[in-house]
Amino acid sequence: MKKIEAIIKPFKLEEVKDGLSRMGVKGMTVTEVKGFGRQRGHKEVYRGAEYQVDFVPKVKIEVILDSKLVPQAIALIQEKARTGKIGDGKIFVIPVEEVVRIRTGETGKEAI
Amino acid sequence: MEYSAAQLKTSRQQLITLFTDGLNTKSFPEENTALIDQYFQDSLPESHVGRTLLQQGIPFAFIALGGYGRRELCLHSDIDTLLLFGKKVPSQAKTLVQEILFPLWDLGLDLGYGTRTIKDCLRIAKIDFEVLTSLLDARFIGGEYPLYLDLIEKLYKKVVTKKARDLHRWLAEQDKKRLETFGDSSYLLEPNLKEGIGGLRDYHHMLWLAKASFGPRETHEQAFRARLSYQEYQDLRQHVSFLLNIRNHLHLRSLRKNDRLTFEDQEEIANRLGLRDKKTSLAAEQFNELVHATMAALKSLSRSFIGGLFATKKKRSKIRQMPLVPRGLVVDGGELCFDTVRTIIKNPSLLMIIFEHGALLGYALSLEARRIIREFLYLVDDSFRRSKTIINSFIKIVTQSNCAFETLSQMMEIGFLDSFIPEFGRIHNRVEFDAYHIYPVGIHSLQTIRYLKSLTEEKDILLRDLFVELQHPERLFLAGLFHDIGKIGSDHARRGTKITKNILKRFGLTDDAIEDICFLVRSHLLLAETATRRDLNDEKVIVQCARMIGSLERLKLLYLLTWADSRATGPKAWNDWIANLISELFFKVLHIMESKELATQDALSRVEHVKAEVHKKVGPIIERQDLENSFELMPPRYLLNTHPRKIVQHLGMAESLKAKKQANETKSGGHAGDEVFIFESREDKKGNCWEITIVAIDRPGLFANMAGVLALNAINILSADIYTWRDGTAVDVLRTTNPLDGLFVQEKWAKVKEDLKNVLAGRLSLESSVGNEETPRSPTGLKKLARKPTVIVDNESSDFFTIIEVYSHDHVVLLYRITHTLFDLGLDIHSARIAAAADQVVDVFYVRDLEGQKIEDVGRVKEIKRILLKQLKPL
Numbered sequence: 012m013k014k015i016e017a018i019i020k021p022f023k024l025e026e027v028k029d030g031l032s033r034m035g036v037k038g039m040t041v042t043e044v045k046g047f048g049r050q051r052g053h054k055e056v057y058r059g060a061e062y063q064v065d066f067v068p069k070v071k072i073e074v075i076l077d078s079k080l081v082p083q084a085i086a087l088i089q090e091k092a093r094t095g096k097i098g099d100g101k102i103f104v105i106p107v108e109e110v111v112r113i114r115t116g117e118t119g120k121e122a123i
Numbered sequence: 124m125e126y127s128a129a130q131l132k133t134s135r136q137q138l139i140t141l142f143t144d145g146l147n148t149k150s151f152p153e154e155n156t157a158l159i160d161q162y163f164q165d166s167l168p169e170s171h172v173g174r175t176l177l178q179q180g181i182p183f184a185f186i187a188l189g190g191y192g193r194r195e196l197c198l199h200s201d202i203d204t205l206l207l208f209g210k211k212v213p214s215q216a217k218t219l220v221q222e223i224l225f226p227l228w229d230l231g232l233d234l235g236y237g238t239r240t241i242k243d244c245l246r247i248a249k250i251d252f253e254v255l256t257s258l259l260d261a262r263f264i265g266g267e268y269p270l271y272l273d274l275i276e277k278l279y280k281k282v283v284t285k286k287a288r289d290l291h292r293w294l295a296e297q298d299k300k301r302l303e304t305f306g307d308s309s310y311l312l313e314p315n316l317k318e319g320i321g322g323l324r325d326y327h328h329m330l331w332l333a334k335a336s337f338g339p340r341e342t343h344e345q346a347f348r349a350r351l352s353y354q355e356y357q358d359l360r361q362h363v364s365f366l367l368n369i370r371n372h373l374h375l376r377s378l379r380k381n382d383r384l385t386f387e388d389q390e391e392i393a394n395r396l397g398l399r400d401k402k403t404s405l406a407a408e409q410f411n412e413l414v415h416a417t418m419a420a421l422k423s424l425s426r427s428f429i430g431g432l433f434a435t436k437k438k439r440s441k442i443r444q445m446p447l448v449p450r451g452l453v454v455d456g457g458e459l460c461f462d463t464v465r466t467i468i469k470n471p472s473l474l475m476i477i478f479e480h481g482a483l484l485g486y487a488l489s490l491e492a493r494r495i496i497r498e499f500l501y502l503v504d505d506s507f508r509r510s511k512t513i514i515n516s517f518i519k520i521v522t523q524s525n526c527a528f529e530t531l532s533q534m535m536e537i538g539f540l541d542s543f544i545p546e547f548g549r550i551h552n553r554v555e556f557d558a559y560h561i562y563p564v565g566i567h568s569l570q571t572i573r574y575l576k577s578l579t580e581e582k583d584i585l586l587r588d589l590f591v592e593l594q595h596p597e598r599l600f601l602a603g604l605f606h607d608i609g610k611i612g613s614d615h616a617r618r619g620t621k622i623t624k625n626i627l628k629r630f631g632l633t634d635d636a637i638e639d640i641c642f643l644v645r646s647h648l649l650l651a652e653t654a655t656r657r658d659l660n661d662e663k664v665i666v667q668c669a670r671m672i673g674s675l676e677r678l679k680l681l682y683l684l685t686w687a688d689s690r691a692t693g694p695k696a697w698n699d700w701i702a703n704l705i706s707e708l709f710f711k712v713l714h715i716m717e718s719k720e721l722a723t724q725d726a727l728s729r730v731e732h733v734k735a736e737v738h739k740k741v742g743p744i745i746e747r748q749d750l751e752n753s754f755e756l757m758p759p760r761y762l763l764n765t766h767p768r769k770i771v772q773h774l775g776m777a778e779s780l781k782a783k784k785q786a787n788e789t790k791s792g793g794h795a796g797d798e799v800f801i802f803e804s805r806e807d808k809k810g811n812c813w814e815i816t817i818v819a820i821d822r823p824g825l826f827a828n829m830a831g832v833l834a835l836n837a838i839n840i841l842s843a844d845i846y847t848w849r850d851g852t853a854v855d856v857l858r859t860t861n862p863l864d865g866l867f868v869q870e871k872w873a874k875v876k877e878d879l880k881n882v883l884a885g886r887l888s889l890e891s892s893v894g895n896e897e898t899p900r901s902p903t904g905l906k907k908l909a910r911k912p913t914v915i916v917d918n919e920s921s922d923f924f925t926i927i928e929v930y931s932h933d934h935v936v937l938l939y940r941i942t943h944t945l946f947d948l949g950l951d952i953h954s955a956r957i958a959a960a961a962d963q964v965v966d967v968f969y970v971r972d973l974e975g976q977k978i979e980d981v982g983r984v985k986e987i988k989r990i991l992l993k994q995l996k997p998l
Contacts, residue, residue, distance in 0.1 A: 020658070021655055021704065022655065022656050022657055022658055022659075025656075043698070043700040043701075044700075045699065045700055045703065055706070055710050057585055057588065057710075057713075062585055062706070064703060064706070064707070066703070067703075068700045068701075068703045068704050094658060094660070094975075095975060096660055096974065096975030096976070097974040097975055097976040098660075
């Protein structure tokens with residue numbers, strides 16, 4: 012099992028979400044996040060006053076998947092979240108040791 | 124005892140069955156109480172200890188406290204009892220408790236009990252008001268009645284009369300705590316039926332204070348009738364009964380004591396109450412409206428009831444008050460009231476004037492005034508609603524008073540707002556059934572105004588500055604009040620625009636004001652939706668947004684309304700994250716508007732004209748929708764600066780390009796050749812020059828290659844417009860001098876085309892082929908004193924591109940050298956305007972780096988300037 016963490020542009024969320032559910036991904040966690048990578052924040056000036064924007068708003072999605080599905084999911088996120096411009100985001104893949112469904116106590120793939 | 128307990132168990136089961144069948148919903152709490160009472164009455168005579176105590180002359184009494192005392196037992200309510208003794212608690216008390224009370228525990232009831240003497244009770248009640256209030260609800264169940272009477276008499280004489288004011292204060296503090304912990308349930312979407320503001324607790328507070336100030340009455344009714352009108356008392360009974368009924372459903376559903384009405388509960392209880400989904404609202408939404416209306420009414424009743432009790436009479440300072448209050452109104456203890464009722468009938472506008480003065484002076488209306496307004500609501504008729512002076516008073520309240528929120532809330536509570544603006548009545552208690560909106564529409568609209576009013580003290584200086592700059596802040600407030608008035612179905616912004624227009628016409632506002640406010644209502648979601656759903660790095664998105672908004676003033680209004688509306692919706696609708704996105708959009712739209720290039724009214728009408736012309740020309744060939752899709756691809760500058768005839772030509776060429784690319788793909792087995800292009804040349808006799816058009820798949824260096832091929836063939840570029848459509852189609856239009864060899868022109872263009880093909884396919888290197896000869900680009904041939912070449916890198920004018928302006932004298936390979944250098948520097952030319960006048964060239968390039976980002980790094984900008992200038996040095 013793997014966890015895919017993807018940081019994407021906010022307006023791409025719907026497309027990525029729809030794509031993943033069509034692929035059969037049953038659940039995901041979505042968080043509104045802020046940060047910066049190569050795309051930095053910037054400064055706005057209005058009537059002499061400065062408004063610093065330090066971080067860029069992004070959306071983080073987290074999905075736990077069977078390892079076999081990972082390449083397909085990565086390809087899909089990459090396709091859907093791409094605009095070709097800076098700030099399209101990153102995808103991380105992390106190994107997951109165990110999953111437990113709290114209600115039933117099921118573990119492993121069953122619990123995803 | 125066992126028999127009585129078994130009896131209780133069976134009858135309780137029957138009671139629950141009746142309730143689930145919906146047969147005794149109203150009377151359940153009382154019947155449930157009666158069952159427990161019955162148990163005590165049955166089991167007491169059977170009790171051995173009880174009989175012994177009586178024989179020994181030790182009196183005792185079982186007394187119901189709290190909710191049990193009030194006969195309000197829901198299914199899983201706590202049952203609080205007191206075993207009362209006269210002077211001393213005898214040793215047998217414990218056994219008595221075991222005999223009588225333990226079987227109730229065995230039945231699974233939540234029983235609480237205390238064994239105390241009268242003295243104990245009084246002592247604790249004096250210091251612990253929780254105990255005092257539970258004793259105020261005391262009711263005799265069994266044992267010696269005189270003992271009970273003794274307790275009550277002493278309680279009132281020794282505790283209540285002395286502590287009434289303290290109790291009043293304590294309850295007010297409890298209210299504050301409740302508000303902090305449970306929130307105002309008359310607004311919240313998952314209200315707490317008991318402890319939330321507007322919940323059953325409000326009624327309990329009324330009850331306790333009524334008893335504390337009017338003495339021990341046997342029935343609630345008498346206590347209340349002293350301060351409530353008949354109708355108000357009936358309403359109160361109904362609200363309490365409704366809430367108890369829901370609470371009972373909630374207990375039944377959650378199998379335990381529970382007062383918080385969650386979303387899932389709401390859906391099911393709504394169905395149990397017989398509400399069904401309708402076209403305009405879900406059953407759960409209707410249910411929610413009912414609950415909120417009930418809790419708001421209960422809150423209002425209890426506030427006015429309690430507010431009047433123990434009021435400290437302030438001394439009237441007549442001198443200060445006289446000039447402030449108009450005739451027909453009086454100020455009493457910081458509250459406004461009517462002088463006499465008769466004046467209202469003569470002058471109904473007083474109904475509005477009292478609010479107006481309340482708002483201006485910051486005074487609340489007295490309970491009596493509220494009651495009077497409610498009774499005289501029938502005077503708010505069509506002529507009242509159309510009266511100029513009354514409307515002006517209302518607008519003044521909304522736009523000028525700092526207490527607009529408080530005054531409008533009072534208007535809403537009393538029902539006056541719904542009468543004055545009937546359109547408002549339809550949305551007042553309307554609830555969005557989701558986790559996003561935490562307030563019903565009515566209160567949300569007022570909250571929006573509250574946030575707008577706070578703008579003058581807002582910490583965010585941008586918001587404050589924008590607000591201060593507004594030419595017509597009053598339009599913002601009215602838009603805040605009406606922005607959600609269309610929430611009676613889908614597409615509420617559009618629906619609301621129509622409704623708002625009618626209201627404002629009735630109000631007699633100027634056309635200009637009506638247009639602005641209607642615009643705000645119609646577009647109040649535009650910024651939030653664009654910011655979260657569209658690509659803000661796409662210039663076209665911003666330009667379209669700017670065109671829809673139209674003016675700076677409207678942009679500011681809309682930004683402020685978006686802020687207030689989101690804040691008033693709930694914490695999920697507004698946070699730093701969304702704030703960042705919306706302010707980014709705001710600034711980008713602002714910059715587009717300030718640049719006065721793409722989003723002016725003039726630009727808008729020109730683009731519309733161009734689109735219409737193109738449609739006329741290709742109408743029969745291309746479907747309207749396909750054409751619209753193609754327009755979507757074209758950048759704003761292209762649509763603005765290109766003749767419709769040319770656009771038609773380019774559309775045709777783009778079509779051919781697609782076909783050619785597809786053919787290539789099939790030929791080469793899926794591998795697309797990016798080097799395909801469509802080339803057209805035609806003579807412009809009037810201008811004595813040639814116009815060549817190249818449509819190709821954009822890639823870095825494309826334009827440099829073209830310029831190079833033309834230089835190779837000794838053809839001068841006079842001017843050029845290059846654009847990249849959003850699908851990556853490059854459309855380049857170049858005007859050139861006539862080829863030197865006038866006889867074999869077509870052959871010459873064929874060679875140019877062939878050269879370009881070879882260059883793009885990588886078979887011909889321009890680097891080595893293009894000479895460095897300094898042939899003047901303009902045909903005058905005369906070389907004037909060369910102006911020093913200049914390069915300006917402009918990052919201010921556009922949020923999307925770095926603009927590089929090159930001023931230099933002219934020679935034939937110059938353009939190739941500049942564009943090739945830009946390519947070497949890793950810059951992608953998105954669009955460009957090349958113009959040569961006499962021997963002076965001005966080339967403007969809109970560029971981004973290969974990742975689509977502007978070049979803002981200072982070092983990088985310096986480097987670009989340096990290298991370009993080196994290339995521009997006369998050879």
